[in-house]
Amino acid sequence: MNHGSVVDPSFELLDPCPDIHALFIQFDTRFFGGSLACCEVKWSPRMYSCAGICSYEIRGGRGGLCSIRLSKPLLSLRPRKDLVETLLHEMIHAYLFVKERNRDRDGHGPHFQSHMHRINQEGGTNITIYHSFHDEVRLYKQHWWRCTGACKDRRPFFGYVKRTCNRAPGPNDRWWSQHQLSCGGEFLKVKEPDGFGNKKTNKKSNSGEKNKTAGPAPKKKTTSPKVTLDDFFKKNSTTPPVPRFTGSGQALGGTATSSSLLTSTSGSGVRLGGSSGVSRLLPPIKFSSPPTRSPDVICLGDSDDDQEVNDKEDDALEISFVVSPTVVLCPSCNTEVIEELIHAHLDYCLA
Numbered sequence: 001m002n003h004g005s006v007v008d009p010s011f012e013l014l015d016p017c018p019d020i021h022a023l024f025i026q027f028d029t030r031f032f033g034g035s036l037a038c039c040e041v042k043w044s045p046r047m048y049s050c051a052g053i054c055s056y057e058i059r060g061g062r063g064g065l066c067s068i069r070l071s072k073p074l075l076s077l078r079p080r081k082d083l084v085e086t087l088l089h090e091m092i093h094a095y096l097f098v099k100e101r102n103r104d105r106d107g108h109g110p111h112f113q114s115h116m117h118r119i120n121q122e123g124g125t126n127i128t129i130y131h132s133f134h135d136e137v138r139l140y141k142q143h144w145w146r147c148t149g150a151c152k153d154r155r156p157f158f159g160y161v162k163r164t165c166n167r168a169p170g171p172n173d174r175w176w177s178q179h180q181l182s183c184g185g186e187f188l189k190v191k192e193p194d195g196f197g198n199k200k201t202n203k204k205s206n207s208g209e210k211n212k213t214a215g216p217a218p219k220k221k222t223t224s225p226k227v228t229l230d231d232f233f234k235k236n237s238t239t240p241p242v243p244r245f246t247g248s249g250q251a252l253g254g255t256a257t258s259s260s261l262l263t264s265t266s267g268s269g270v271r272l273g274g275s276s277g278v279s280r281l282l283p284p285i286k287f288s289s290p291p292t293r294s295p296d297v298i299c300l301g302d303s304d305d306d307q308e309v310n311d312k313e314d315d316a317l318e319i320s321f322v323v324s325p326t327v328v329l330c331p332s333c334n335t336e337v338i339e340e341l342i343h344a345h346l347d348y349c350l351a
Helices: 020-031 080-100 110-123 134-140 176-182 196-213 229-233 339-349
Strands: 039-044 052-059 063-071 143-147 160-163 187-191 296-299 320-323 327-329 336-338
Touching (some): 020 039, 020 080, 020 110, 039 080, 063 080, 080 110
Parallel strands (some): 039 063
Antiparallel strands (some): 052 063, 143 160, 327 336
16 A cells, blocks of 8 residues: 555545545645635536536635536546545646636646656546546436438538537527538437436426315415504403583683582681681680780800809909890791791681
């Protein structure tokens, strides 16, 4: 076993169906210095004409998208060695695009060939410019058309057009305009895969039988209407409206002398803030005029004794303080009232 070779024959038994993503990471590290981390690799289930393709697109003038696609129909019929060499072939194209912005998909010039020979020498591979999977390509071309014009006698195709899909030759082909000028014949289908036409008829017949045997159409499921929060605030149409008041009533703030809402009284009213009458809210309080009292005189002497000081002594130093009760005026009747009794006086004055 050659440990340096990536296509050693022993791998055909040890790893016949390798993971292409694991191979891509391994080859990128070994042969390309990890420069292809921005690329992707994936299988293509509908690619029949070529074994692999590398597509790239520059975005914004700086970065780009690079994608490698491998043909699953073709490479699934080939040995592991062909898969490895096809993958390395497309990775060289991706490397030239990433490093040199080489967008020529068919370019196999000196730069491509230098990397090809380098990898063949290091990895023991046999990477070539073009693949030789012609037998597999011809195997998948099951739809044939042949021209009824003069080109059916011309080499090398003798009027045959072979394709992997059921797409008849037409104006979408690049050579169609030239064929119309030189030959002008009509292409008729002469071959197709076995059972290809029966598949369509079977589908139509099966759909017709289902329609016949289906019977009555299934009933549609009825779903109850959804209850939303707005439904709880909608007015109930079944609730009768409130009847209007039909009596005479009493206009508030009008000119009527009496109101039906208040009980009329025949006695004299009580004027707030007046001096006559008795309040019905507070019990009557009788106040007597405050007694007159003479001012008290306090004498302070300079003697250290606690005995009383005689007013007639000439040598005594006297200082007199007149202490009198504080008197305020009533805001209602302008009467002088002792401050301590002002609240009771206001109750009597405003009664």
